[in-house]
Amino acid sequence: MVEKHKFLVYRNSGNGKSHYDKFEFPVSKGMSILDALFYIQDYFDSTLAFRYACRGAICGSCGMTIDKVPLLACRTQVSTVKTSKKPAKLPEFKFSDHPEWDPETEILIEPLPNMSVLKDLVVDMEPFWKFYREIEPYFARKWNDVAPESLQSTGQMKTIERLVYCILCGLCWACPVSKENPNYLGPAQLAKADRFIRDSRISDDRQESILSRVLQDDAVPACEKFFVCNRVCPKRVMPGTAIKDIRNNWINE
Amino acid sequence: MRVEEFDVLIVGAGLSGLRAGLELSKKWNIAVISKVYPVRSHSGAAQGGINAALSNLEEGKGDTPKAHAFDTVKGSDYLADQDVVMFMCEEAPKIVVEFESMGAPFSRLDSGLIAQRPFGGAGFPRTCYAGDRTGHALLHTLNEQSIHNGLNFFNEYFLVDLFKADRRIAGLIALDIAKGELVSFRAPYVILATGGFGRIFKFSTNAVINTGDGVGAAFRAGIPMQDVEFVQFHPTTLFGTNILITEGARGEGGYLFNNKNERFMEKTAPKAMELAPRDIVARSIETEIIEERGFENSYVHLDLTHLGAERIKERLPGIREISMSFAGIDPIEEPIPVQPGQHYSMGGIGTKFDGEYGETDLSGLYTIGECSCLSVHGANRLGGNSLLETAVFGRHIGRKLLKKGLPNKSSLSEIQIAEERAIDNIERLFKSWNENTGKKPVEIRNEMGETLNRNVGVYRTDKDLKKATTTLLRLQKEFLNTQVSTEDRSFNYGLIRTLELRSMLDIAEATAYASLWRKESRGAHFRIDHPTRNDDKYLVHTMIYSVKDELEIKTKPVKLGIFEIKERKY
Numbered sequence: 001m002v003e004k005h006k007f008l009v010y011r012n013s014g015n016g017k018s019h020y021d022k023f024e025f026p027v028s029k030g031m032s033i034l035d036a037l038f039y040i041q042d043y044f045d046s047t048l049a050f051r052y053a054c055r056g057a058i059c060g061s062c063g064m065t066i067d068k069v070p071l072l073a074c075r076t077q078v079s080t081v082k083t084s085k086k087p088a089k090l091p092e093f094k095f096s097d098h099p100e101w102d103p104e105t106e107i108l109i110e111p112l113p114n115m116s117v118l119k120d121l122v123v124d125m126e127p128f129w130k131f132y133r134e135i136e137p138y139f140a141r142k143w144n145d146v147a148p149e150s151l152q153s154t155g156q157m158k159t160i161e162r163l164v165y166c167i168l169c170g171l172c173w174a175c176p177v178s179k180e181n182p183n184y185l186g187p188a189q190l191a192k193a194d195r196f197i198r199d200s201r202i203s204d205d206r207q208e209s210i211l212s213r214v215l216q217d218d219a220v221p222a223c224e225k226f227f228v229c230n231r232v233c234p235k236r237v238m239p240g241t242a243i244k245d246i247r248n249n250w251i252n253e
Numbered sequence: 254m255r256v257e258e259f260d261v262l263i264v265g266a267g268l269s270g271l272r273a274g275l276e277l278s279k280k281w282n283i284a285v286i287s288k289v290y291p292v293r294s295h296s297g298a299a300q301g302g303i304n305a306a307l308s309n310l311e312e313g314k315g316d317t318p319k320a321h322a323f324d325t326v327k328g329s330d331y332l333a334d335q336d337v338v339m340f341m342c343e344e345a346p347k348i349v350v351e352f353e354s355m356g357a358p359f360s361r362l363d364s365g366l367i368a369q370r371p372f373g374g375a376g377f378p379r380t381c382y383a384g385d386r387t388g389h390a391l392l393h394t395l396n397e398q399s400i401h402n403g404l405n406f407f408n409e410y411f412l413v414d415l416f417k418a419d420r421r422i423a424g425l426i427a428l429d430i431a432k433g434e435l436v437s438f439r440a441p442y443v444i445l446a447t448g449g450f451g452r453i454f455k456f457s458t459n460a461v462i463n464t465g466d467g468v469g470a471a472f473r474a475g476i477p478m479q480d481v482e483f484v485q486f487h488p489t490t491l492f493g494t495n496i497l498i499t500e501g502a503r504g505e506g507g508y509l510f511n512n513k514n515e516r517f518m519e520k521t522a523p524k525a526m527e528l529a530p531r532d533i534v535a536r537s538i539e540t541e542i543i544e545e546r547g548f549e550n551s552y553v554h555l556d557l558t559h560l561g562a563e564r565i566k567e568r569l570p571g572i573r574e575i576s577m578s579f580a581g582i583d584p585i586e587e588p589i590p591v592q593p594g595q596h597y598s599m600g601g602i603g604t605k606f607d608g609e610y611g612e613t614d615l616s617g618l619y620t621i622g623e624c625s626c627l628s629v630h631g632a633n634r635l636g637g638n639s640l641l642e643t644a645v646f647g648r649h650i651g652r653k654l655l656k657k658g659l660p661n662k663s664s665l666s667e668i669q670i671a672e673e674r675a676i677d678n679i680e681r682l683f684k685s686w687n688e689n690t691g692k693k694p695v696e697i698r699n700e701m702g703e704t705l706n707r708n709v710g711v712y713r714t715d716k717d718l719k720k721a722t723t724t725l726l727r728l729q730k731e732f733l734n735t736q737v738s739t740e741d742r743s744f745n746y747g748l749i750r751t752l753e754l755r756s757m758l759d760i761a762e763a764t765a766y767a768s769l770w771r772k773e774s775r776g777a778h779f780r781i782d783h784p785t786r787n788d789d790k791y792l793v794h795t796m797i798y799s800v801k802d803e804l805e806i807k808t809k810p811v812k813l814g815i816f817e818i819k820e821r822k823y
């Protein structure tokens with residue numbers, strides 16, 4: 001079953017000027033948006049730039065905006081993108097003026113919002129990593145390789161499990177606060193902070209150090225409870241809920 | 254030309270590269286070079302777990318490193334180097350405990366100790382896990398420690414070629430993907446940790462980036478490929494994307510059906526049925542497809558519907574999510590379409606007989622992780638042993654080099670000549686690709702993948718393998734005239750993927766060649782025309798060299814002496 005699909009793809013050679021390219025080609029069964037981009041790169045324009053690695057929704061490379069929704073390209077099927085349910089109440093993401101886009105028939109592919117574009121669909125993730133490093137996401141125990149390991153109950157483990165699952169894809173930076181405030185640490189970063197603060201094995205020092213960073217103005221208090229992050233996160237990390245938890249547990253004592 | 258200088262260069266930021274980096278950065282000035290951000294590495298996709306004889310469970314009380322080593326050697330169909338296996342299994346409990354001390358979020362037992370589960374081919378439950386995303390948990394843990402320890406990264410830099418001076422490694426040329434410029438990295442030690450290369454096959458559970466660039470670069474520098482005919486095929490990968498559907502789905506009671514609605518495992522493994530060893534299930538499925546009892550000539554059904562919604566939701570949520578997201582199928586309602594696919598490469602960069610673990614024949618060049626062949630997996634890897642391998646040998650190599658100290662560097666003038674020559678070669682290649690008029694890389698890549706799947710797959714015969722070598726030789730020729738734009742080199746992934754293809758073709762050719770040479774069946778290598786193991790002739794490692802553009806085969810003895818050679822029977 002071969003069906004032709006139309007794609008409208010954001011292009012930017014990194015000099016600030018952008019435009020959109022149209023592509024139309026037959027789509028095979030099970031083709032993802034990532035596959036479609038490879039198809040364009042392989043057959044039409046080898047310079048089309050986008051990031052990828054696992055194609056299985058686990059590495060976090062392929063975040064982009066598809067039909068105005070931040071999604072993982074590898075997990076989004078071409079055949080169902082028009083019919084699948086969209087997350088509610090998303091802000092409008094604007095990248096540049098684009099030629100008429102027919103939302104009924106054309107699949108619109110744009111970079112992740114609130115990050116600067118380096119080329120085509122490749123964005124500058126450096127601020128994302130910088131803020132990630134800033135929350136000091138690590139244990140600082142002395143490495144030990146002699147059994148027994150330190151203990152943790154299954155219940156304690158469960159409290160961090162959902163937070164551990166973050167793949168650092170950056171979709172949650174679609175947050176309106178990230179857009180307005182370039183110093184805002186960001187949902188993923190704060191969720192990661194919560195993962196460490198909550199871990200029963202963390203030392204008091206480390207916990208305090210992480211907390212002192214995330215309680216500053218440009219972090220937890222800056223969250224305006226839009227919960228866009230919860231709705232776009234592909235891994236159900238619920239960063240907004242993590243931020244709320246930090247607030248409840250450590251501010252409104 | 255931009256030049257960077259370090260004591261050690263590590264290529265690869267998966268588990269093996271990061272673990273080596275964490276050790277070496279304690280004392281030396283090192284750089285970790287990776288074509289993707291560290292957390293994007295394929296180690297993050299591992300699901301099942303990591304093996305260690307920790308004996309945390311009551312049923313595991315009798316477990317020992319030696320028992321672990323025995324299972325590994327038996328699983329390898331006796332081709333693994335026994336001293337290396339023994340070392341790995343003795344290090345295993347230490348490495349897992351160390352991961353925990355770094356903060357790794359392992360699943361736990363009621364006792365609070367790290368949880369362990371049974372895995373195929375193991376005598377005891379010794380696989381430690383973090384839910385069904387162990388690789389993700391471990392990779393993020395090492396990345397966190399790298400931040401803590403200020404590791405020096407060059408992310409989105411692509412290793413193109415190595416260069417030598419004064420008969421030792423002197424550095425490498427990398428493409429800065431963002432800027433599009435070639436950079437010379439000089440160092441007296443280079444460690445290759447570039448991961449698996451399943452993408453030489455059309456159907457593979459591996460990431461798109463698993464293309465064997467390190468194996469290719471080493472091969473072009475004169476280092477042989479070792480045991481590359483041994484390729485593990487996983488029986489159940491999702492039709493379409495070939496994402497792994499874990500054994501757990503069959504473990505929970507899933508059935509395999511052909512298009513006649515028969516549970517065809519009855520024919521090949523009437524007792525074990527769907528839970529027979531991986532290679533047997535993979536071959537049975539392949540038979541059904543070849544003999545036209547598959548669906549669309551490509552897959553069979555993995556049916557979970559009889560398990561009921563509750564059980565599927567509780568025990569196999571990951572599988573359900575994958576099926577729904579990537580195939581649009583809810584396993585509660587419908588069977589999952591599955592087919593065998595390449596899963597793990599036992600072979601890789603050849604190592605020196607009687608050298609340090611991971612040492613190659615080129616002085617100063619080392620290799621660890623899936624790209625290497627040390628050989629701990631022999632002809633067949635046991636699940637849970639490869640994550641283990643990455644960290645054990647990452648740490649080990651770091652320690653060994655620190656102890657050994659820095660060697661005398663090659664002379665500066667020799668280094669300069671070598672790096673300039675290397676850059677000239679690459680520039681010439683880029684220029685020709687830009688001007689060529691031949692096939693597009695995708696056409697060559699697709700035909701390579703199809704050829705390997707069809708002729709160097711689960712079942713192998715003399716006739717098919719000969720066909721494959723002929724086709725691959727032609728593709729190599731066609732590749733010389735392939736065309737891709739190399740003018741604008743910034744984030745030029747079309748160019749990157751062509752560079753990847755350059756290495757993949759070499760590996761594909763060597764794989765077909767070695768498979769043709771090995772006229773026996775051992776582990777994952779199954780020859781219909783030579784269905785039994787032949788220890789008299791083939792209890793050796795294969796070493797494929799490139800001599801004047803022709804492949805040449807040599808052998809290397811297997812290190813035996815700890816466990817007696819027996820038939821591999823389960």
Ligand SMILES: Cc1cc2nc3c(=O)[nH]c(=O)nc-3n(C[C@H](O)[C@H](O)[C@H](O)COP(=O)(O)OP(=O)(O)OC[C@H]3O[C@@H](n4cnc5c(N)ncnc54)[C@H](O)[C@@H]3O)c2cc1C
Nearest residue numbers: 265266267269288296301302412448466622623637639640
């Ligand atoms: C789906 C799946 C599930 C698995 N499950 C398990 C399991 O449960 N248990 C188990 O033990 N094993 C499992 N494995 C195998 C195991 O995950 C891998 O063998 C292991 O993680 C490989 O680690 P590595 O460090 O060698 O390489 P990788 O993690 O693949 O890292 C390779 C690194 O090299 C870099 N690189 C590659 N080429 C270049 C270049 N040209 N220039 C610069 N950098 C480069 C990449 O950027 C990357 O950082 C699984 C494998 C797959 C595919």
Ligand code: SF4
Nearest residue numbers: 166167169170172233
């Ligand atoms: S919290 Fe969710 S959306 Fe944000 S980076 Fe992590 S996985 Fe991506």
Ligand code: FES
Nearest residue numbers: 055059060062074
């Ligand atoms: S390619 Fe890894 S998440 Fe999409």
